[in-house]
Amino acid sequence: MxxxxxxxxxxxxxxxxxxxxxxxxxxxxxxxxxxxxxxxxxxxxxxxxxxxxxxxxxxxxxxxxxxxxxxxxxxxxxxxxxxxxxxxxxxxxxxxxxxxxxxxxxxxxxxxxxxxxxxxxxxxxxxxxxxxxxxxxxxxxxxxxxxxxxxxxxxxxxxxxxxxxxxxxxxxxxxxxxxxxxxxxxxxxxxxxxxxxxxxxxxxxxxxxxxxxxxGVAPRLPDGSDATAPRASGTLKAHYAPRTPLALLPFAALEPMLAEAASAGARVALVARVSRAGAWADASNVHFTAAPEDPHLYARELYGLLRALDRADVARIFVEKLPDTAEWSAVNDRLGRAAAAFEASA
The missing domain is CATH 3.90.870.10 (DHBP synthase)
Structure with a gap:
């Protein structure tokens, strides 16, 4: 293939x-x-x-x-x-x-x-x-x-x-x-x-x-316990990060953060599925991007999107966490490492 x-x-x-x-x-x-x-x-x-x-x-x-x-x-x-x-x-x-x-x-x-x-x-x-x-x-x-x-x-x-x-x-x-x-x-x-x-x-x-x-055999999956694994490109906990602070959370956990930003008058970016974004997609302080529903399309657009959001004059980037399924694992991996860059410095 x-x-x-x-x-x-x-x-x-x-x-x-x-x-x-x-x-x-x-x-x-x-x-x-x-x-x-x-x-x-x-x-x-x-x-x-x-x-x-x-x-x-x-x-x-x-x-x-x-x-x-x-x-x-x-x-x-x-x-x-x-x-x-x-x-x-x-x-x-x-x-x-x-x-x-x-x-x-x-x-x-x-x-x-x-x-x-x-x-x-x-x-x-x-x-x-x-x-x-x-x-x-x-x-x-x-x-x-x-x-x-x-x-x-x-x-x-x-x-x-x-x-x-x-x-x-x-x-x-x-x-x-x-x-x-x-x-x-x-x-x-x-x-x-x-x-x-x-x-x-x-x-x-x-x-x-x-x-x-x-x-004919499934590969071992990374779970943090493989101490003998060789170092490899792009496997550090924090990687693939934009310059603007990024948080990756389920949408329910993002909503209080969006409300707090709105009350403080801070302009933020939101990347989420349209079905979840609701009124936040049209909020005056939110730079909204509809997340692709297809994992291959999301992967193709991900890095260009993060670079564009770095130029969008926002204080933070909020990203809806994607389903924890096999087809989303690669995109979740990149977003998780991008968010970890800011967790490490918090």
Whole structure:
């Protein structure tokens, strides 16, 4: 079940632009490029200096690993000590697409991409611009080029889903390939296979049920008790946060907060389902956004919405907590980490 859905209309990216970006990567520079999930900030995964530039640009802790992106015809076995049969089944089912596999890292691969761990995260994106860039860079490296690419934003901030989001973060300091808006809109599912059993480290478009259908066994789900789990991208308690304080609560718990803001004359944002918002949708002090009822559409629009609310001149963002069901788990995960950024500082 590869994610090969139709992408929104996007600016044409010429072969010359792809070649220029690949040459920058080959020279140890960093380049932002679109994937189906979010825009990535890429550098040569086998060049520790290039990876260090990514970390420096993002302000990312050096022990927080990054994901290596491979071309569709790339060889994952080059990057790992051993490719388990379970990994090959998942690659056949979901690559190219939004699934990252954590595997035991080959000794030849610098530990800069893994935050000093013995594992490495690999994925093959389905966005056509990403694939063209990765193929061009791989040719520069005899077929084994991989691009380390966390999201193209400052560490802990809202991930970018358009080229303009990247420019808003970095200005003209980063070379950006504009491939239009990202189709999935949230980061890839991360599945750990480095310890002899499948364990979900980060939810995403590829669900535990889909993984279980391929493997014949359900992955372990994150519950806070897996002390041996490797560190992985986007799994810190506080992450994906806007700059405006955000609270995520059931609507009944939000109403007293909305009333308090109204009595204080504070302008706030509310993101909720129309069926629950009631009169608050039209309140004079409320900047209301109707939450999408479809989880895939919500995921696609989430980061753009949070960035827009940062520009809306509101004191706080109130978000209705979504149903605690499997189809909403990935969006709930991102919103929960965004809210935790402000709980930690309270």
């Amino acid at each position: 590869s994610d090969r859905s139709t992408f929104p209309a996007a600016p044409a990216v010429s072969d010359a632009q792809i070649g220029a970006a690949a040459a920058l990567l080959d020279a140890g520079e960093i380049v932002a490029f679109p994937t189906e999930t979010v825009y990535g900030l890429g550098g040569d995964a086998e060049n520790p200096a290039a990876v260090a530039r990514i970390y420096a640009a993002k302000g990312r802790p050096a022990n927080h690993p990054v994901i290596v992106h491979l071309a569709p015809h790339g060889d994952p076995q080059y990057w790992v000590a051993h490719l388990p049969i379970e990994a090959q089944k998942l690659i056949d089912a979901f690559w190219p697409g939004p699934l990252t596999l954590i595997l035991e890292r080959a000794a030849r691969i610098p530990d800069a991409v893994s935050g000093g761990q013995t594992s490495v995260g690999l994925r093959c994106p389905s966005h056509p611009v990403a694939q063209r860039l990765l193929e061009a860079f791989s040719r520069c490296r005899g077929g084994h080029g991989g691009v380390a690419a966390p999201s193209a934003n400052r560490f802990g901030h809202v991930s970018p889903t358009t080229a303009q989001h990247v420019r808003d973060e970095f200005g003209e300091a980063i070379h950006v390939l504009d491939g239009g808006a990202c189709e999935v809109g949230i980061e890839s599912t991360i599945l750990d296979l480095s310890r002899g059993f499948p364990a979900l480290l980060r939810p995403g478009r590829v669900t535990p049920v889909e993984i279980a259908d391929v493997l």
